[in-house]
Each structure stands twice: as C-alpha cells, then as structure tokens.
Amino acid sequence: MPAQRLGHLNKREGSMYLKKAVWILIVLLLCAGTLLLFSCQRASGEWHGDQKLIILGIDGMDPQLLTRFMQEGKMPNFARLVQQGSFRQLTTSIPPQSPVAWSNLITGMNAGGHGIFDFIHRDPKTLDLYFSASRVEAPKHAIHLGSWVIPLGGGSADQLRQGEAFWQILDQHHIPNSVFRIPSNFPPVAAKGKTLSGMGTPDLRGTYGTFSFYTDDPTAVAGAVEGGQIIPVQVENSQVKTQLIGPDNTFRKGSPAATEPFTVSVDPIDPVARIAVQDQEFVLREGEWSDWVPVEFQLIPFFGNVKGICRFYLKQAHPRFQLYVSPMNIDPSNPALPLSTPSSYSRELAEEVGEYYTQGIAEDTKALSAGVLDDKEFLEQSRTVLAEHRQIFDAEFPKFHQGVFFFYFSSLDLNSHMLWRLTDPKHPEYDASAAAQNGSALEEFYQQIDQVLGEVLPKLDENTTLLVLSDHGFAPYYRSFNLNTWLLNNGYITLKAATTADNSQAFANVDWSRSRAYGLGLNGLYVNQRGREKEGIVQPGARADALLKEIKEKLLTVRDPQNGLPVITRVDLASEVYQGPYAREGPDALVGYNRGYRAGWKTILGDFPPDVLEDNTNPWSGDHCMDYTLVPGVLLSNRKILAQTPALTDIAPTILAEFGIPKAKGMMGQSVFQPDRAAR
Amino acid sequence: MLFVPIRPLMADFLNRVLLDNPLAIVVVVSLVVGLLMVLLFGYTSNQKAIKVAKDQLKAHLLAVRLYQDQLPVVMRTYGRIVRGTGRYIRLAFMPLLYVIIPITLLIVQVDRYLGSMPMQPAQPFLVKVQTAPDTLNDLSLQLPAEMAISAPAVHVPADNEVVWRVVAEKAGTYNIDVAAGGQTFSKQVVVSPDVSRLSPTRLRDRFWERIFVSGEPALPDNSPIQAIAVTYLPRNINFAWLEWNWIVLFFVLSMVAGFVFKEVLGIEI
Numbered sequence: 001m002p003a004q005r006l007g008h009l010n011k012r013e014g015s016m017y018l019k020k021a022v023w024i025l026i027v028l029l030l031c032a033g034t035l036l037l038f039s040c041q042r043a044s045g046e047w048h049g050d051q052k053l054i055i056l057g058i059d060g061m062d063p064q065l066l067t068r069f070m071q072e073g074k075m076p077n078f079a080r081l082v083q084q085g086s087f088r089q090l091t092t093s094i095p096p097q098s099p100v101a102w103s104n105l106i107t108g109m110n111a112g113g114h115g116i117f118d119f120i121h122r123d124p125k126t127l128d129l130y131f132s133a134s135r136v137e138a139p140k141h142a143i144h145l146g147s148w149v150i151p152l153g154g155g156s157a158d159q160l161r162q163g164e165a166f167w168q169i170l171d172q173h174h175i176p177n178s179v180f181r182i183p184s185n186f187p188p189v190a191a192k193g194k195t196l197s198g199m200g201t202p203d204l205r206g207t208y209g210t211f212s213f214y215t216d217d218p219t220a221v222a223g224a225v226e227g228g229q230i231i232p233v234q235v236e237n238s239q240v241k242t243q244l245i246g247p248d249n250t251f252r253k254g255s256p257a258a259t260e261p262f263t264v265s266v267d268p269i270d271p272v273a274r275i276a277v278q279d280q281e282f283v284l285r286e287g288e289w290s291d292w293v294p295v296e297f298q299l300i301p302f303f304g305n306v307k308g309i310c311r312f313y314l315k316q317a318h319p320r321f322q323l324y325v326s327p328m329n330i331d332p333s334n335p336a337l338p339l340s341t342p343s344s345y346s347r348e349l350a351e352e353v354g355e356y357y358t359q360g361i362a363e364d365t366k367a368l369s370a371g372v373l374d375d376k377e378f379l380e381q382s383r384t385v386l387a388e389h390r391q392i393f394d395a396e397f398p399k400f401h402q403g404v405f406f407f408y409f410s411s412l413d414l415n416s417h418m419l420w421r422l423t424d425p426k427h428p429e430y431d432a433s434a435a436a437q438n439g440s441a442l443e444e445f446y447q448q449i450d451q452v453l454g455e456v457l458p459k460l461d462e463n464t465t466l467l468v469l470s471d472h473g474f475a476p477y478y479r480s481f482n483l484n485t486w487l488l489n490n491g492y493i494t495l496k497a498a499t500t501a502d503n504s505q506a507f508a509n510v511d512w513s514r515s516r517a518y519g520l521g522l523n524g525l526y527v528n529q530r531g532r533e534k535e536g537i538v539q540p541g542a543r544a545d546a547l548l549k550e551i552k553e554k555l556l557t558v559r560d561p562q563n564g565l566p567v568i569t570r571v572d573l574a575s576e577v578y579q580g581p582y583a584r585e586g587p588d589a590l591v592g593y594n595r596g597y598r599a600g601w602k603t604i605l606g607d608f609p610p611d612v613l614e615d616n617t618n619p620w621s622g623d624h625c626m627d628y629t630l631v632p633g634v635l636l637s638n639r640k641i642l643a644q645t646p647a648l649t650d651i652a653p654t655i656l657a658e659f660g661i662p663k664a665k666g667m668m669g670q671s672v673f674q675p676d677r678a679a680r
Numbered sequence: 681m682l683f684v685p686i687r688p689l690m691a692d693f694l695n696r697v698l699l700d701n702p703l704a705i706v707v708v709v710s711l712v713v714g715l716l717m718v719l720l721f722g723y724t725s726n727q728k729a730i731k732v733a734k735d736q737l738k739a740h741l742l743a744v745r746l747y748q749d750q751l752p753v754v755m756r757t758y759g760r761i762v763r764g765t766g767r768y769i770r771l772a773f774m775p776l777l778y779v780i781i782p783i784t785l786l787i788v789q790v791d792r793y794l795g796s797m798p799m800q801p802a803q804p805f806l807v808k809v810q811t812a813p814d815t816l817n818d819l820s821l822q823l824p825a826e827m828a829i830s831a832p833a834v835h836v837p838a839d840n841e842v843v844w845r846v847v848a849e850k851a852g853t854y855n856i857d858v859a860a861g862g863q864t865f866s867k868q869v870v871v872s873p874d875v876s877r878l879s880p881t882r883l884r885d886r887f888w889e890r891i892f893v894s895g896e897p898a899l900p901d902n903s904p905i906q907a908i909a910v911t912y913l914p915r916n917i918n919f920a921w922l923e924w925n926w927i928v929l930f931f932v933l934s935m936v937a938g939f940v941f942k943e944v945l946g947i948e949i
Contacts, residue, residue, distance in 0.1 A: 238835075269835075282804075
C-alpha cells in the first residue's frame, strides 16, 4: 500500500481506531464490573454455617399410639430418639384440622393471622362454600363464538393462606432449604429452594379428588357420589367403550367436562382385560392396579390441551364389570397448575423417581367410604402412596447437606381416619373378621414411618437438629353430632313454612329472617350477623356475644342419651382465641367435641339430618376435629426440648432460632429449645 | 501401531457417545444427510437455471416495491412472480425427488433404531396376535426360558386379536413363538438398555406396511396369523428443553445443516 495512503489512513482512521479501542475498553470494564458485582452479591448471599435442621412432618401421629407401639418394641427408632432426646405432646391448632394446623406451623400464627379456619369457608353474602386453602379461577373476560369461548387473559391459581412461610424467611436470610409436600402450600409460594405442594393440591378437575367407577351392575346408582362418580357402561362383544373424565373445558359454552375415549376388552372367560387409552395399551388381571397412565385432554383442537395421570384398578371382570379409575392427577411432568418451586422441579422429580400422586390427599378415602374400594383394595392403594412418598424421600434426603430439610408424610392421618374401626371393638363399624384381616395395618404404617426415621438417625451429628412432629393426634369417631339439627331444634334456626329439614342443598330452606346462628364446617359456629351475612339479623357486638354465650352454655350441657357422656367439652369464642388481621373472618365460635364425637357429615355442609346424634357408620372411623386439648400431636427431637407445653405455633420460631433469626412479626410462639412458656 | 492402544478407547467412545446416544445419532445423521442432500441437489439440478429463476424472482419482488404507486406495473409483476415461482418449482422438483426417495428409505431404516425403545428387564410388555376368527381360541404363546407370561391371555373377538402380557428376566434378543393350526410362527423381541434395531410387528401380506413398520420377513401366505406385534414404547429425544420425535428433530437439524452447507459449497437451492 502506498505510503501516502497509509498516512491518510493514519490520520482519519487512527482516531476511529482510538474511539473503537475506548469503546471496547468501556465494554470490558462494564462486563468486569458486572461480574464483580454479581460475584460479590453471590458471596454475600451464600450461607456458610454448619447448622442443619431436619423436620419430619407426620400428619396425625398420635402420642398415645406412638407410646404404645414404642413400649411394645414396634418402633425401635422412635424409642431410640426418645431415649437420646426428648418427646413432648404438641398442642395443636384451634380447630385441630390439618389445613389450620399446618398453617399454624408454617406461619407461627393462629388462624386469625393466616386466615385458614377450616377445610371449607363460606362467603357470608351468599353462603357459597369454597376450599379454604386455594382458589383456581377461569379468566374473568371472554368472547363467545358459537359454542366456543375465547378467553381474554389467563386464569389464576391463588393461595389463600396469609402470612410469610418460615422457608420464605429462611430465604431472606440465605439459609438453604427444601420443603416437600407441606400442606396448605398450593400453589407453592415463591421460594428459592425446592418446594413441592402437598395437601390442598387439587386434582385435574379442581376437586380434592374425584374417582370414576365404571360398572355394568344395574343395581349401582349412576351419578355423583361424595368424592367420585359412578358411570354405567355396557359390555358388548366383550368390549366396553367409555370415556375418561377430565377438567371442565372453559373454552366451550357451559364448560362441559373434557373427555377422552378409552376401550376395555374383557376376555370372555378369564378374569383379565386389555385397556387401550389414547396410544397406550396395558393388560390388567382382576384385582390388579395399573401403573400411572398419562392422558391428554384436548380443550381446543391442535392448540390447547392439559395433561393428567391416573391409575386403573380392575375390580371385577366377570360376572359384573367393575373398573375403578383414580382421580385424574395433575401430571407432574407437564403440570397444568403450579406444583413446585422451581416450576421445573416437579418434572425433574418425575424423571428421577417416575410419576407420582400430585393430588394433595392421595389416599382415596372417598372410594372406601362409597364402597367402591374395599379395605384390602384401599390398603393397597394407600401403601402405594406411602411407597411413592418414601421413594421421593429417598431421592431427596441424600441431597441434603445444609440448611433446612422438611418432609411431610400423610399416611398415618388418612389411615387412622379409615382403619380406626378395625382396631376398636367399641366402634359401631367394628367387624371382627375385618379386624382379623387388616387390624394390624395401621400399626404397619406406623412401623414404616419408624423405618424412615431409621434412615435419618445415622445422619445426625452435633450440628444437626432433628424435629419429628405431627399436627394433631387421633381419637375414635363413634357418634355424629348434627349441629344444625340441634340449632333447629333449639330455635336458633327457623325453616321456611311447609318445607322439610333434610334437604340436599345447603341451607336451602332456611328462613334467614328468623334464624340467628348456623353451623358450617367441621367445628364452625356462626352468628347470622347483620351487616355481614346477606340476611343477617343479629346485631354485632353485645347481642351477638350474648347469643354466642347462650349457645355455648347450652352446647356444653348436651349429653349423649346412649351413655350420658358430654358430647361437647369446650366451645372457644373466636374473639378469645384468635389474634391477627383475619380473626373476625372465620367462625364466631369453635365447637370442641368430646373424644368419640364429631360433627356429622351432613351438618358440615349445612344440612339437617333428622337426629341430633347418630352412630357413625362410615368407614371414616377415627378423627381429630374435636376439642383441641384432647388430640395433641407429637414433638420429638434429638435435642432437649425445654418447653413443657410446646405448640404448633412454636415450630416456625424454633426453625428460625436454630439459624439465629429472630421470629417474624405476628409469630406467637418461641423456640421449643428455650425454657417453658411461663419462663419465656 | 501408535493407535493400537487407543483403539478400544475409541471404540468405547463411539459406543457410548454415539451409538448408545440417540441424540448424537440424530445429529450425525442430520449433518451427513444435510450435506448429501445439498450435494445431490447440486449435481442433479440445473444450477444456472435455478440461479436465473431466483434472480428474476428477486428482481420482480424489488419491482413491486419500486413501482408500488403504479398499479398496472405491480399487477404485471405479480403475474411474473407467480410464473417465476412455477418455473423455480419445476426446476427444483426433479432434484428434490432424487433427494426424497433415498431420504425416505433412510428414515425407514433409522426409525428401526430410533423410533421405539427396546423393552427393559422386568418391564411388562404386550404381545398381540391378530388372527382369523376361527383360530382365535387356538393360539398359544411359547416363550424362551428368560421370559414369562404375567397374565392370562386376553381374547378380543371384536378385533380378532389375542393379547399376552409378557415380562423378560434379563436383556437379550429373543424369539417368541406363536402356535396356530399346527404351525409355529416366531417374532423377535429385543430386551436391551442400548439402542437396538427393532421390528415392532411381523406381518402377513400388507406390502407397504411391511416396508415401513416391519423389519422381519413376512409371515407365510397360508398362515392363519395376520400380524404379531410387540408394544415397544415410542422414543422421545430431549433436545433444547423439549421432547422430540426423532424424525421431527432430524428434519429440523438436516434443514439447518443443508442451509449451512449450501452456503459453504455455493450450491443454489
């Protein structure tokens, strides 16, 4: 290149190169600065402590049963933990219901602080009932085109529990944590660690679990039963052609349920069948369960679909066709609703351990109550649920190295509910032959939990604290008390003229202009209060308080004519037991039933069975929704528990205190490793 | 001599990284096919004419923009675009045909390996036999010692089918036998953790179906059995946070590879 040209370049392009070099330098400095800032942030965000905390949440573990099994040498790992550490009864929540109790544990507050008072809540303006823990809503606005509905915007899934969860506070202090299957956490709150939602997670249909039962038995009553649906079918040429029922299709006018066809080919002679669902085929013998079967429901052809998973059980091939299909669980590999944090975790877990129950209450108690599954079949399903939970535990526990690890087991609670009658000859549903066959099943579930503890104990060191706890204990449920019938008989509820009391629709025939109180939920008693209820008549304040006092005094005098025992041992007024911003949003009083008694199934939802007291003939034979002082939970630790009367609301402060974090505003309790409550 | 010590390592590498890795197989096949497609297209097409046709199309598209305020010109140009597109398609059609036929045959062959997954030990699978109605109740399944029937056979008169649930104890390539009308017909079953050549079904007649889905000799013409099938599970390949059918992934990757190679080799498509 000629020198002149080079010189020209040097003059004109030299400054350009200089500018470029400056820009490059600036960009490099910016990159370096960003990296430095990021690494500093990471360094300041990392936690380097050695302290570890393991919490096993065992729903429904009862202190009396645990003590008995330990004394009988059936729970050696628990006995070892008690010997080396501490064992206390853990005061449960008011009322002692799982969603309330676990919310107490999660937030360190009572129901007045976290706003969960029962499994079900009511809208005082309409008396419409809804699930207390979460609300899943379709888009608010939509365009209607023929039979199609085009949504304008997305739907929502909202958690209704208020207050900060203990793991969110741990996150703020950069303490690593993993929380698996804790109840009252659907959809899971934002968290840095791994969380997986537990009790309160709906099935794909948005219910707490709706099974399907297909049968050609002409004596079976078709239609909805509690927790399920009986679907009549015809066996033609040894084939049954029917449909799986999916979620409501909100893209169609009237939101009919989405369905997917499936075919069952029954062998004409042998008790065996081939089931074909979408592109899958499998063979089941009579009395056999399938693995998880993924099903895709098409909501809009080619565009919108949701995926579920279900399990089939061929109850009978001949002479009557009987096929049970589990509730359609949300597919953890492709969740239609959020199940975990991070959102990809539910899929990653499925890749590691296989598909698993995502429905919060996985044990199908409703199918047993409806007679669709018998004891043996229910136990098989229940054992599968526990096996899955143990598989998840076994996959995750070895990954725990620092911070907090929480794992929840549901089996003792749901099996205590269903199997109590097999262990208690005083129960109206006790059957000696059934007890001989499956009477030890509950004990076996306790022993399985002991085995889980056996996996944890060897991992404990001087820096590791272990808490094993339950939200409540258990008691027999012999007799039902129909609170609304009692209120009706005692003049607190008046029905419209010329109507019958026992009606299928909640409070359908109540004359609210002449009714002063009503019962709703398992323990709730409400005043029909002016300005709050749509047709309220009782003035809030002194009048309402006086009414509650009057009803309380009367309820405490109720005796069971069968044995003379008090049916109700305490009634707590919300104004006396709840603190926090939501204290007045729940029931006005909480009815605490004596051991052996509980609110009847119909009165819970606002119905009026004819008798105030009746035998509980449902397989659901054990319960805890009673006087909270009669059904405490358990608290065990490898460390010395100094609190003599620890409560569920102490657990969140205990977790925080283990990492030197002061309890959050609104938390009621103290660390259980501090001296007892009075000294505190 | 220098490579002798590393030969087993290379073989192991090839086996683990390539042969037992479906994604690696798809990537390699896509790259090779992408390259071959471009080369074949280049050799079998009139490159000069295609270049002229494409240049003319570009010129017409430019004319539409330049003379957008002159409606008659725009309309005439649209007509030329349509004719030019037709000319381009005509020029590309035969070479594409040359490319499509071998690719289809290649897909059929690769699908034997990647379309489905072999059974795993202890994993139940179904053996389905389609037969004539009069022999539905005369079929029996004979298994090697490493396999067992885990449920009674399901006879499905509506489909003229008998279905057995079978489970294998350990990995291997087995022949199962179906006896009917005094004759025995065998079917291959592969139980393996590796990528293997699979034939999901053995068929009688149905020539085209046999070409595409069966990798075994046809059943005899006089056989009462029309098909013996094994329910291998379809294979999905994880790529870019999605699950892909290998054929879809192959098409995407081979197209990308083709566009890259066409630029590198200067071939007009």
